[in-house]
Amino acid sequence: MEQQLSSILIDNESDNLNLLNEYIETYCDDYIKVIGTSTKFEDAVRLINQKKPDLLFLDIELDQGTGFDLLLKIDPYDYVVIFVSAHDEYILESFKYNTASFLMKPINIEDLKFACSKVFKQIKAKRFTNLEQIKSLISSINVNDHSREGVIGIMTIPGVYSTKFIRTETIEYCRADGRYTEFYLTDGTTLVSCKNIGDYEKLLPSNVFFRIHKTYIVNLNTITEIDKKQGHVCKLKNGQSLPISKRKYLELVKFLNMN
Template sequence: MQKYSVLIVDDDQENANLLKIYLTKYTRCIDNIYMASSTNEAIESYLEHYQDILLLDIELENNTNSFQIIEAIPNTNAEIIFVTSHKQYAIQAINNVKTAAYLLKPIKIAELVAAIDKAVNNIKNKDIAVNALNSTEGHFPELVAIPSSNKIDLVQTEDIVYIEADGRYAIFHLTNGSHKIASRNIGVYEKQLDPRLFFRIHHSYLVNLSMVLNINKSAGNYCELLNGKALPIAKRRQEQLLRFLNIK
């Protein structure tokens, strides 16, 4: 069974602990549960772990709220479930944020489980859409599909400078200087992209070789890219890369 991670954001520690207990006891598809009590903690946690589902109380300490968290991570692919004591935010949440559920405290177990199930189904549906766009047997796509919270971005493979591994996620670095985060690991894209053009120089990096300016051997082996970035070449990949380039 596919497992998913959750970030609970609530400045009421007792309620946060109760949510964690419910998730642990009544949901089978949740493995890692993270907790934050403020907007800053939540943003830092998400940017480090990229949780799949966010359980957000709305009003937080120091007159802050969870809408500020969402504004700080606008391209999140996470499913969002609001958990609050305040009915008045429902319209704002539903109209401005793609929300899997809006739950009122005190939390009812059945409602929480149903909300998690809906969020997981949304994630699965996005994955199905991405697979349909990205995978055609024997064909290497000119477009790569990258899902976000409310859309699927299509990126030309020729616009990819390199892809960086970030745990279960992959970060696409593009020729225009921007980057996009995909909720799939780098190995998935290594299988999809043309192996004649994209080479895994390191466990963390899949490089578009047409974007490589040179291979610098003077201070350890690394690739210098057209965008000025220098990426290390793992020792075990150096010989393979040279053979791949018909240098050795």
């Protein structure tokens, strides 16, 4: 049997929660493993942030808000949702989120089995595609090249709906946007990661990428000039100018052996 998807069930009524749990264990055990349940909004947020399941079974009307409110409070990561509700007026709104299915109460067992099978196949297919992308990238990389001019590696960019894989050499700079990080690439595209910029400061190779400001990490290979007249600004090959904080400027001078 293939590895099951981890799941957390959230419903403000314990009887409904127990019945759904029983149905999943009885009819969907090949696809889904329940790793937690909750009837309380705040407890559910903590549980999801701690365990980060693949799949959420989520009631819409909760004790301290709605299921939509809950999704806005949890830490961003890759997951999918199956909404479970007695109120069909929420169906259209539910598909503004990462929704795999919408099940009406009382739950029809065949509908539940179909929804679980569908989401299982979708997530497995996505993971297989991502794995093939990694293999393709690895096969094209010279892993023994660690010079500043030629360092190459793979960086994962987890978004809300998918995870991208990029070569670090294609990153011009990163920009913090709250708890998210924007990646600006050499081909002009921009990717948004669910991780904060502090995580990437640790992950990116330190001999190539430098934190020049609380908001920016720059690829040193893309810098063409450091302009001290404008209050310490680095200019990139693409014409972009990025600020350097006073403290980081001193660290950069030392790092690059600038006089």
